[in-house]
Amino acid sequence: MAETPNHYETLYVTRPDLKEEDLAKIQQKLLDSISSNEGEVIKADKWAERELAYEVQDHKRGIYYILVFKALPEASKEVEKHLHFYNTDILRFMTLKITEEAANKNKGQQEEKTQKTETAAAAPPQSEPEPTPPAVSAEETVAETATEVPIATEEGGAQ
Amino acid sequence: MDSRRDKRFFSKKKVCRFCAEPIDMDYKNIDLLSRFITDRKKIVPRRNSGLCAYHQRQLATTIKRARYMAFLPYTVLH
Numbered sequence: 001m002a003e004t005p006n007h008y009e010t011l012y013v014t015r016p017d018l019k020e021e022d023l024a025k026i027q028q029k030l031l032d033s034i035s036s037n038e039g040e041v042i043k044a045d046k047w048a049e050r051e052l053a054y055e056v057q058d059h060k061r062g063i064y065y066i067l068v069f070k071a072l073p074e075a076s077k078e079v080e081k082h083l084h085f086y087n088t089d090i091l092r093f094m095t096l097k098i099t100e101e102a103a104n105k106n107k108g109q110q111e112e113k114t115q116k117t118e119t120a121a122a123a124p125p126q127s128e129p130e131p132t133p134p135a136v137s138a139e140e141t142v143a144e145t146a147t148e149v150p151i152a153t154e155e156g157g158a159q
Numbered sequence: 160m161d162s163r164r165d166k167r168f169f170s171k172k173k174v175c176r177f178c179a180e181p182i183d184m185d186y187k188n189i190d191l192l193s194r195f196i197t198d199r200k201k202i203v204p205r206r207n208s209g210l211c212a213y214h215q216r217q218l219a220t221t222i223k224r225a226r227y228m229a230f231l232p233y234t235v236l237h
Contacts, residue, residue: 011187011228047187052229054237062229092228102183 005039007103008069008076012083012093013062016049023063026086030067033078039071043106056091068098068106175211177218184217186224192231196222200232 010030014023027044034041047064056062069075076095083093177184182191195203195218202222205215225231 013229053226053232054229056229094224094228096224 003072005070005072006076007042007098007100008071008079008095009098009103010067010069010076010079010083010093010095011047012065012067013052013056013091014065014089015057015059015091016061016063018063018089022089023065026082026089027065027067029082030079033082034069034071034075037071037075037078039069039075041067041069042103043068052091059091062091068103070103173209175209175214177214178211184214184221186221186228186230189225189230192218192222192225196231198235200234 014026023046031041031044043066045066047066049061049063052060052062067079069079080093080095083090176182184191186192195208197203202219205212208215208218210218222231226233
């Protein structure tokens, strides 16, 4: 039976003191490994730079990168191999198989964003400068989904 | 209403939040997950979270993923 391509989501955290070019180099390496395995990249973004919940290799902050792609399992293995190779620069990484729906949601966001940047580029001085990095939009969606009734978690905990 | 008040042990039936409203449980959704951890950063048990078994299992996995990616702490002692 021929293997069918899956959708994957890879999130990786790099050291905060890396230069832009190094970050771009790592990302490019991953993208190359996907395309060389006949995969399709759906989203490749800098997700956020944020404080880590605990120190990892003595680093308190990290830069999160997200990569959504559709490929055969071999391609995802290849990606993980590269992430292992940069283990001094990459603090943490995780690849998850995701549903097609979830992957396509990213596709829509990506298109919207490119449109936005295009319109911003068309009329840069008049329109408000839009400092909307991916981190902001991601956090917004987080806030939206989490506005429901707060659960009193400690209600019975003290008994 | 009055008949309810008469019953001494009336309690509101808990409905699983994630069943009632389909929310994507994502390990990147830190605001949502942090509601299901205690002050000591433990995962809230099912009797307190009010989730169904299926979603509680999902939640536990998701929180553990978030911990690994340093979104959430494992303990308060870090």
